Amino acid sequence: MTRALRMLALGAALVGCGGASDGAFSPMYPDNQAASIEDVAARLAAAGPRDVPAVAVGLADTTLYAVDLESGAERWRQTVTDPQTAPSIVGPLVLLHEGNRVVARRLSDGQPAFDLDDDRLHLVGGDGEGDVGVFVLSTTGGGGAGAHSRVYLTQGTRLATRFELDHPVGVPAVAAGMVFVPWGSQNISVIDVSQGQEIARVRSLAGVVSHALVRGGHLYFGQAGVGRMNPHMGGGSPDEVGWTQPETDELPGSPPLWRSAYDNPAGADSAVHRIRVEWTPAGADGAVRWADDTVYVTFYSFVFGLDAESMSVRWVRQLEHDVVGAVAREGGLLVADDHGGITYLGAADGVPRWSAETNAEPSVVALQLGGFTPSGSPSEEAPFLAEQLLAAAQNTDARLVPARAFAVHALAGQPDAAVTDHLLVLCDDRTLPDPLRAEACTSLASRELGPGAILRGLRRHAAYLDDTTVPPVGALATAAARMGERQAVPLLVSHLNDPNTPAQDLGPLAAALGALGERSAVRPLSDFLWLYHADVPDELFARGLQAVARALVTLQGPPARELISEIIEAPFTPADMVGRLRDVLTDEPTESEESEESEETE
Amino acid sequence: MRRMGLGWCLAFGALTLGWASAADAQSARDIERATEQLASNDAAQVREGLEALGLSGSPRAVRPIVDRVRRGLPPDLLGVAVDTLMILGRAEAGPVLFDLVHHRRADIRLKAVQAILATLPRGHQGVLEAAMSDQDARVRGAAAEGLGSTGATGSIDALFHAMERRIPEASMAIAALARPRDVERFLGLVGQLPFDSMTPALAEMLHREDLADSAKIAIIHRLTELATSGVREFLEDFVRNLDPSDQGEVRRAAEDSIPRIGQ
Numbered sequence: 004m005t006r007a008l009r010m011l012a013l014g015a016a017l018v019g020c021g022g023a024s025d026g027a028f029s030p031m032y033p034d035n036q037a038a039s040i041e042d043v044a045a046r047l048a049a050a051g052p053r054d055v056p057a058v059a060v061g062l063a064d065t066t067l068y069a070v071d072l073e074s075g076a077e078r079w080r081q082t083v084t085d086p087q088t089a090p091s092i093v094g095p096l097v098l099l100h101e102g103n104r105v106v107a108r109r110l111s112d113g114q115p116a117f118d119l120d121d122d123r124l125h126l127v128g129g130d131g132e133g134d135v136g137v138f139v140l141s142t143t144g145g146g147g148a149g150a151h152s153r154v155y156l157t158q159g160t161r162l163a164t165r166f167e168l169d170h171p172v173g174v175p176a177v178a179a180g181m182v183f184v185p186w187g188s189q190n191i192s193v194i195d196v197s198q199g200q201e202i203a204r205v206r207s208l209a210g211v212v213s214h215a216l217v218r219g220g221h222l223y224f225g226q227a228g229v230g231r232m233n234p235h236m237g238g239g240s241p242d243e244v245g246w247t248q249p250e251t252d253e254l255p256g257s258p259p260l261w262r263s264a265y266d267n268p269a270g271a272d273s274a275v276h277r278i279r280v281e282w283t284p285a286g287a288d289g290a291v292r293w294a295d296d297t298v299y300v301t302f303y304s305f306v307f308g309l310d311a312e313s314m315s316v317r318w319v320r321q322l323e324h325d326v327v328g329a330v331a332r333e334g335g336l337l338v339a340d341d342h343g344g345i346t347y348l349g350a351a352d353g354v355p356r357w358s359a360e361t362n363a364e365p366s367v368v369a370l371q372l373g374g375f376t377p378s379g380s381p382s383e384e385a386p387f388l389a390e391q392l393l394a395a396a397q398n399t400d401a402r403l404v405p406a407r408a409f410a411v412h413a414l415a416g417q418p419d420a421a422v423t424d425h426l427l428v429l430c431d432d433r434t435l436p437d438p439l440r441a442e443a444c445t446s447l448a449s450r451e452l453g454p455g456a457i458l459r460g461l462r463r464h465a466a467y468l469d470d471t472t473v474p475p476v477g478a479l480a481t482a483a484a485r486m487g488e489r490q491a492v493p494l495l496v497s498h499l500n501d502p503n504t505p506a507q508d509l510g511p512l513a514a515a516l517g518a519l520g521e522r523s524a525v526r527p528l529s530d531f532l533w534l535y536h537a538d539v540p541d542e543l544f545a546r547g548l549q550a551v552a553r554a555l556v557t558l559q560g561p562p563a564r565e566l567i568s569e570i571i572e573a574p575f576t577p578a579d580m581v582g583r584l585r586d587v588l589t590d591e592p593t594e595s596e597e598s599e600e601s602e603e604t605e
Numbered sequence: 606m607r608r609m610g611l612g613w614c615l616a617f618g619a620l621t622l623g624w625a626s627a628a629d630a631q632s633a634r635d636i637e638r639a640t641e642q643l644a645s646n647d648a649a650q651v652r653e654g655l656e657a658l659g660l661s662g663s664p665r666a667v668r669p670i671v672d673r674v675r676r677g678l679p680p681d682l683l684g685v686a687v688d689t690l691m692i693l694g695r696a697e698a699g700p701v702l703f704d705l706v707h708h709r710r711a712d713i714r715l716k717a718v719q720a721i722l723a724t725l726p727r728g729h730q731g732v733l734e735a736a737m738s739d740q741d742a743r744v745r746g747a748a749a750e751g752l753g754s755t756g757a758t759g760s761i762d763a764l765f766h767a768m769e770r771r772i773p774e775a776s777m778a779i780a781a782l783a784r785p786r787d788v789e790r791f792l793g794l795v796g797q798l799p800f801d802s803m804t805p806a807l808a809e810m811l812h813r814e815d816l817a818d819s820a821k822i823a824i825i826h827r828l829t830e831l832a833t834s835g836v837r838e839f840l841e842d843f844v845r846n847l848d849p850s851d852q853g854e855v856r857r858a859a860e861d862s863i864p865r866i867g868q
Contacts, residue, residue, distance in 0.1 A: 466738035467745060468763075468770050502709045503740055530675070535709070537677045574646040575679050 027201040028168045028184075028192050034206035034239070041234040043181065043193050043203045048220040050179035054133040057375030058110065059328065059339055060090045060097050061365035062271055067099060068363055069110060072337075072345070073375050075359040079113030087126070088268040089276060089367040093138050094131020094177065095160055097369075100268075105140065109160050116160035124153065125268050128174035130215075134159045135196050137175045137182045143267050154184050156196060164199050173213035173264035176222070183215040183222055188265070189239070191215055191224050191232070205232050207239040209246035213264035216284070223284045226261050227251075229291045231284070247291040249314055251280055253412075255302040255405035276327050276367040277303050277341075282311070283331040294333040295350035301326040302406040305395060306338060308353050316413035318353035318385060319395045322346065328368030337377060339368035347377035352385040389417050393425045396443070401436060408442040415446030423453025423482070427460050430475040448481035448511070454488045461494035465503035473501070477508035480515035492521040499531055499551075509547025517554030528555050529566055536584075537575035549583040556587060564588055632663055640669040651682050659689040667693055671701045680710055687713065691720035699726025706732055711741035718744055722751040729755070734763040737772060746774040753778025761787055768794065773802055780809035785820040792827040800835050811843055811855065821855045829862040837866040 057072035067090060068080040087100035096107045096116055105126050106118040121140060129138030141152035152172035156164040166184075173185035181202070182194040189212055191205040211226040222232040228241075228248025236243045251259055256278035262269070269275035281299040286292040293311040300307040306320045306329075328339035335350045342364055347357040357377035385391070395410035411429055414422055429435065429443035450457070457479050465473040476498045483491035495516050498504045504512065516524040532551050539545045552570075555563035570576055571584050635657060642654025651673075658666035667690065674686050687705060690698040698720065705717035718736050721729050733755075736748035749772050752760045761782055767775035779791055788810060795803060807828070811821050828836045840859050847856055 465740060467740060467772075468738040468766055470770070500704075500707050502707055502711075502714065533675060533677045535677060537679045538683070538710070570677075573677065574644070574651075575648070575677070575682075 027166055027194055027199075028170070028186065029201075032192070032201060032204045034190065034204040035236050036203065037234045039193075039203035040205065040232060040236070043222070044232065044234060046179045046181065047217060047222060050220065052374050053178065053217070055092075055094075055131065055371055055373040056110070057371065057373045058092065059345060059361070059368050059370050060092055060110075061328070061339065061343075061361070061363050061368040062086055062090055062099070063363045063365040066363065067097070067108070067113070068361070068365075069097065069113060070345075070359075070361045072359070072370075072372070072377070075361075077361065078111070081108060081113040086271040088271055090369050091126065091129040091138060092131065092369050092371050093129035094134060094136030094157060096131065096136055096157060098126060098129055098138055100126040105138075107157075107160070117162060119155075124151070127152075127172065127264050127268060130174070130176045131157070132177045132179075135177050135180065135182070137177050137184070139172045139175055139184070141172050141265075143171055143265050152186070154182075156182060156194070156199075158196075163196075166194075171213075171265045173226075174215065174261075176215040176217045178217035178222075183217065183224075185212045185215045185224055185264070188212060191222070193222075205236070205239075207236070207244050207246070209239065209241035209244050210248065211263070211265075214261045218284050219287075221284070221287070223291065226263055227259055229260065229284055231286075231288075231291050233288065245286075245288070245290045247293075249298055249311060251314075253314070253409075254280065254300050254307075254309075255305070255409040258300065272366045277301065277325050279329060281329045281331040281336055283333060285333070294331065295335075297331075297350045299329065299331055299336045301329050301338065302409075303402055304340075304400070305398075305403060305406040305410075306336065306348060306353060307406075307409070308336075308348075308350065315416060316388070316392065316410070317351075318388060319391045319410055319413075320348055320353040320355075321395060321398060327365055328370050330370040330372055332372050332376070334376065337370055337372060339365065339370060341365060345370075347379075349381060352381065353391075354381040354383055354385050355379075356381060389414060389419055389422050389425060392417070393428070396425075396429050396439065397432075404436045404439050408439050411439060411442045411446055415449065418452065420453035420455070423447065423450045423456040426450065427456050427475070427479070430478050431460075431472075433472070444475055444478040447475065448478040449485065450482045451485050454483070454486050454490075457482050457486065457488060458490055458494065461491055461498065464497070464501055473503040473505070475508070476504050477511035480508070480512040484515035484518040487519070489519055489521055492516065492519055492524055495519075496524055496527045499527055506541065506543035506547050509544070510550040513547065513550035513554040517557035520558065522558060525555065525558050525563075528558070529563075532566070532570060536570045536573065536580060537577070539577050539580050545579060545583060548580065549587060552584055552587040553590065556590070632661055633665070636661055636663060636665050636669070639666070643669055643673040648679065648682060651678070652685055655682070655685050655689045659692045662693065664693070664695050664697065667695045667697045671698060674701055674705070680713065683708075683710075683713055684716055687716040687720050691716070691723040694723050696724050696726040698724055699728065702726065703728070703732050706736055711739075711744060714739060714741065714744045715747055718747045718751060722747075722755065725755065730757045730760055733757070734760050737763065737767045737775070742772075745772050749774035749778050751778075753781040756782065758782050758784070765790060765794075768798070771798070771802070776803055776806035777809060780806035780813070783810060783816065783820075785817055785823075788816070788820040788823060792824060795827055796831060800831070800833065800839075804835075804839055807839070808843065818854050822858045825855070825858045825862055829865060832866045834866075837863060840866070 059070045061068050065083050066080055067083045069078040071078055083101050085102040091098045095110050097110050098107050103121050104118045105121050107116040109116050124140035125143050127139040127141045136157035138155050142150050150171040152168055154166040170187040176183040180196050184192045189206050192201045193203040195202045207230050209230050210228045212224045213226045216223045223229050228246050230244030230246045258278050258280045260280050279301050283294040284291050285294040296311045298309045298311045303325045304322045308317045310317055324340035324342040326338045327341045330337050336348045339345045343361040345359045346355050349356050356379040392410045392414040396407045398407055414425055426443055426447040430447045460474045460479045463471055463474045480495055495512055528551050552567050567584050571581050639654040639657035642650045645651050658670055670686050670689055702717045702721050706714055708714050733748040733752050737745050739745050749767050764775045764779050840863050844859050
């Protein structure tokens with residue numbers, strides 16, 4: 004019997020392998036006990052910096068390799084078989100789920116340490132510090148009935164203890180001789196490694212808990228949000244655990260703060276590794292904060308630095324290759340790309356400070372910084388944010404459309420008149436994918452700054468000889484109306500009479516003319532309505548004509564209603580158009596009509 | 606006798622005037638009736654009214670058609686209305702035709718350009734120049750061709766621009782309008798634009814009687830510099846189609862050039 008197996012047997016005997024009914028992971032274990040949590044917190048606080056090496060472990064097809072980050076030297080490279088998931092760095096080990104086995108290799112030289120039959124369980128994740136490691140195999144499955152999990156403790160490069168429990172278990176953490184195991188969506192069992200016993204139970208009701216993380220002498224946990232263990236967490240309510248949950252739904256690809264560890268792990272080649280949120284927690288008490296007040300989002304080759312409070316973009320960096328691994332630390336973000344590059348980006352501006360090259364093209368890289376701080380001078384001066392966002396939006400990689408749309412959305416939020424020009428450029432670019440252009444046009448239409456750009460845009464017409472195309476009239480018209488820009492009226496009228504104005508733009512154009520309130524638009528609008536009322540080729544144009552009728556009523560009131568009645572009775576008005584015009588007549592009186600009526604009454 | 610002659614003359618004049626005024630009255634009644642038809646709910650009636658107004662040939666037929674156009678018609682009837690204005694050939698139709706050059710239907714814009722060329726209202730040249738920027742090639746072509754056919758020498762710059770933008774009709778229009786200095790400019794484009802697209806215009810210029818021989822010889826010299834088989838074929842065709850009695854300098858220049866261009 005090997006020493007590892009003897010230890011496993013010992014561990015099983017100690018904790019009741021297969022049952023977890025006495026002690027560790029028992030549902031009866033008292034949670035959130037101030038005294039025990041204080042002890043744990045004190046041990047964490049006293050532990051000092053994490054004792055882990057700075058390494059990158061990458062998986063490139065069937066090659067697993069490790070690179071020492073401080074020296075940039077490759078430690079080793081091994082051929083693996085049928086990799087199922089991303090590698091996990093577990094103390095002095097690297098774990099990889101290969102076929103139906105979980106294989107542990109020594110981080111030092113890549114040589115096999117041990118391997119296990121997966122028993123149809125998934126490798127959920129692991130952590131390690133010094134010689135101690137922990138990893139989890141689980142059925143996953145979101146906490147439903149039938150869940151089964153195994154928690155393995157390792158000592159050095161050997162298996163030491165195994166716990167089994169009939170609950171889903173998440174990604175654990177190790178620090179100060181303790182293991183923190185999230186399970187059952189709410190709980191974190193704190194296991195003292197030397198005793199093999201649970202010494203504290205943390206229970207949070209703030210949100211699902213599927214990850215544990217130790218940083219800066221504190222235990223953090225959560226999934227969609229993050230809480231912090233503290234001796235006063237009482238019932239584990241959001242306030243009591245300092246729960247912070249940034250809104251990530253609107254981020255490109257909607258990556259969660261932490262991917263649910265109760266779901267099946269992402270495959271080795273999954274796009275999940277290229278779309279992620281990265282952050283590192285900060286603060287000693289109160290609500291959890293984020294180091295540098297920054298949350299990072301990687302989306303293929305884009306990296307966004309977001310203000311953690313508002314989730315607004317501070318900077319965006321376009322890398323040459325896709326990011327397949329990232330880890331945040333105070334001061335910046337270390338990213339590994341799929342062409343072997345490793346780059347450290349400054350938190351404040353996203354400008355590279357440090358970089359290294361490895362000879363690999365990985366699909367996923369696990370990064371561990373330990374006490375290593377990549378340092379260096381910024382490689383360049385960051386352009387203005389609006390320029391960064393415009394460049395991001397204009398990237399031609401079709402995979403990046405959600406990130407480009409996010410950049411457009413962020414651009415629209417910039418309180419700078421010049422941004423209106425940028426949005427016009429994007430809205431005007433017919434080569435952009437539809438969703439991206441739609442986002443740009445929506446943003447342009449909602450601008451309230453930069454009337455100069457709006458007027459310049461409206462002055463352009465499609466002209467074959469000048470090789471110009473029709474501008475985005477609808478968005479420009481709406482923006483002009485929002486800005487109350489009356490100089491736009493003659494320009495809008497010229498677009499009304501331009502055959503190149505798309506039918507779908509007639510509605511916003513007419514609405515803008517109505518909203519701007521210039522009576523000089525009455526004649527062109529009524530001429531247009533007369534000229535085309537009997538020639539309505541499609542639904543879009545019919546809606547445009549209806550908008551023209553509404554604008555007339557807005558501008559003119561009763562005389563416009565008379566004109567519309569006359570058109571309804573005209574010989575060749577199509578039935579559908581009659582209906583639409585009648586709808587206009589039954590609309591509520593416009594403000595101008597109401598004021599005219601009240602003046603008459605007075 | 607002299608008195609009698611005068612009396613006859615007076616009587617004949619009175620009769621003629623009477624006949625004319627009767628005809629005028631009939632025409633006015635026809636126009637009135639046709640105008641009433643334009644207000645019909647029946648498309649056939651409207652079409653009949655438009656045709657009757659066109660047949661009247663009267664300047665007074667223009668106004669009712671213009672009014673009816675501005676009150677909106679289905680596209681087929683609008684087309685008939687514009688055709689009728691073209692037939693009437695009256696410049697009074699100018700304003701509505703200018704508006705219709707911007708109609709959303711390209712067919713109507715084309716008809717409007719054609720009607721403008723038939724009626725030549727004041728300001729037509731500028732409108733035709735602008736119509737060369739239309740997104741529809743037929744409209745652009747008709748406008749360019751029209752500028753040539755109406756002798757719009759003031760539009761030569763616009764036509765050169767149109768030619769550079771590959772509106773083929775523009776080169777023909779330039780060929781019709783070009784003065785010697787314009788020929789020089791035209792030749793500057795030889796080699797930049799496909800030769801095939803320029804040959805009709807070059808042929809037109811070489812055959813124009815009102816263009817100085819020196820300009821024609823300049824054309825031949827420029828083409829000789831190109832020295833392509835296409836040029837050789839072109840010059841051979843040119844010489845072949847000349848009147849045998851024409852033994853002028855231009856023929857001699859062409860004949861001298863051909864042997865200098867390789868097969």
